[in-house]
Amino acid sequence: xxxxxxxxxxxxxxxxxxxxxxxxxxxxxxxxxxxxxxxxxxxxxxxxxxxxxxxxxxxxxxxxxxxxxxxxxxxxxxxxxxxxxxxxxxxxxxxxxxxxxxxxxxxxxxxxxxxxxxxxxxxxxxxxxxxxxxxxxxxxxxxxxxxxxxxxxxxxxxxxxxxxxxxxxxxxxxxxxxxxxxxxxxxxxxxxxxxxxxxxxxxxxxxxxxxxxxxxxxxxxxxxxxxxxxxxxxxxxxxxxxxxxxxxxxxxxxxxxxxxxxxxxxxxxxxxxxxxxxxxxxxxxxxxxxxxxxxxxxxxxxxxxx
Numbered sequence: 685x686x687x688x689x690x691x692x693x694x695x696x697x698x699x700x701x702x703x704x705x706x707x708x709x710x711x712x713x714x715x716x717x718x719x720x721x722x723x724x725x726x727x728x729x730x731x732x733x734x735x736x737x738x739x740x741x742x743x744x745x746x747x748x749x750x751x752x753x754x755x756x757x758x759x760x761x762x763x764x765x766x767x768x769x770x771x772x773x774x775x776x777x778x779x780x781x782x783x784x785x786x787x788x789x790x791x792x793x794x795x796x797x798x799x800x801x802x803x804x805x806x807x808x809x810x811x812x813x814x815x816x817x818x819x820x821x822x823x824x825x826x827x828x829x830x831x832x833x834x835x836x837x838x839x840x841x842x843x844x845x846x847x848x849x850x851x852x853x854x855x856x857x858x859x860x861x862x863x864x865x866x867x868x869x870x871x872x873x874x875x876x877x878x879x880x881x882x883x884x885x886x887x888x889x890x891x892x893x894x895x896x897x898x899x900x901x902x903x904x905x906x907x908x909x910x911x912x913x914x915x916x917x918x919x920x921x922x923x924x925x926x927x928x929x930x931x932x933x934x935x936x937x938x939x940x941x942x943x944x945x946x947x948x949x950x951x952x953x954x955x956x957x958x959x960x961x962x963x964x965x966x967x968x969x970x971x972x973x974x975x976x977x978x979x980x981x982x983x984x985x986x987x988x989x990x
Contacts, residue, residue: 687768693751696774698731698738701752703786704779705759713866717794726947729755730917733793743917744948797871801858804869805848808838808858814845816862821895822986827902832879832911837894847894849915851875851925859915861895868915876925879911887938888930891981892916892952899985900942908935918952923959930965938968944980945973 699709699719707721707729714720719731728743740755742748748758756767773779811817812829814837828837838846844865849857849872857872868874877894879901887909891897897911912929914922930936941956943949953971960969974984 687765687772689753689768689771691775692753692768692771693738694736696738696752696771697787697789697791698740698752698755699787699791700782701774702729702731702740702755703782708786709788712864714788715867715870716790717792717870718868719788719791727759728948731788731791733791735793738791741917741919744946744951795871796856796873798853798856800871801869802855804840804858805838805855808840808846810835811837811839811845814839815843817845817895817898820863821899821982823895823898824902827898827905830905832901832909833898834880836877836879837898847877847913847915849873849875849877851921852928859894874915874919874922876922876929877913877915878929881910881929881932882908883933884908884935885910885933886935887940888912888933888936889940889942890914890926890956891942892944892949893980896942896944896981899980899982902985903981903988914952917948918955923956926956926959927963930960930963936967938970939965941969941971942981943971943973945975945977949973949980 699721702721707723710720710722717732720728721731722728729740730743731738731740737751739751740749752771753767756762813825814828817823817828818825827833838848840846844860844862847859847861848855849859856875858869859877860867860869885908889897889900889909889911891900891911891913893915894913897913901911910933939960941953943953957969957971974981
């Protein structure tokens with residue numbers, strides 16, 4: 685039997701299908717164009733629209749991405765024919781659909797809009813002592829206000845901490861963080877967040893998120909050390925941005941991959957290390973994760989006595 689896979693990819697709501705196999709929406713981290721869903725087995729995916737297709741990527745595995753067909757094949761032992769049969773039944777209405785409250789009925793296609801990102805950025809104020817970062821995340825004020833990080837963290841009119849992301853073309857995204865928020869502003873895309881870079885820097889610490897980079901700095905603050913963050917699972921376009929940052933540091937000797945102690949952190953570190961070696965980075969690459977499974981560097985900072 686011949687199946688219409690194009691129709692499956694375009695007409696089956698992937699958030700609805702994911703909900704039917706046990707995934708739940710993380711509404712705190714989802715947006716109108718990017719839906720974060722988690723499974724009890726630890727899997728975490730981000731679902732969106734690209735053109736006419738529903739697509740996803742796995743936060744813990746950069747190679748696990750694509751359409752609903754890829755989603756099923758990566759998570760089951762089904763053949764392409766069996767996938768076609770299942771999705772034909774889904775479109776035919778002969779399956780038990782999940783409760784409407786468990787998925788997103790509408791997901792807007794993501795449209796990068798640098799002009800919107802730049803306009804928002806112009807209204808931000810530098811944050812030298814942000815309440816959420818200092819109180820909830822325990823980032824010392826002396827770190828936020830230091831020459832290394834001054835002008836790298838901002839606050840918007842709603843009180844969110846804002847971390848600007850850059851790529852080869854300049855400002856590309858704004859990441860918002862607060863007790864109830866962890867999203868990119870509409871129109872933005874992930875690039876790389878960095879501290880201030882100095883020509884004398886000999887070490888670059890790359891963390892998963894900016895709060896972990898700030899936490900690592902608070903724990904191990906050393907001179908001649910720059911910091912960067914990739915904001916979770918990396919997209920293919922972010923790797924060249926990492927290398928562009930490396931090339932801005934003529935005296936760089938060491939790169940520390942300060943990722944979380946979990947599967948996602950291991951995956952990011954593995955791929956970054958392989959990429960840096962492919963790009964013939966000749967310095968030392970050190971992988972450093974918290975000792976306790978599941979912890980990130982902010983967890984470590986908050987456990988330290990003062």
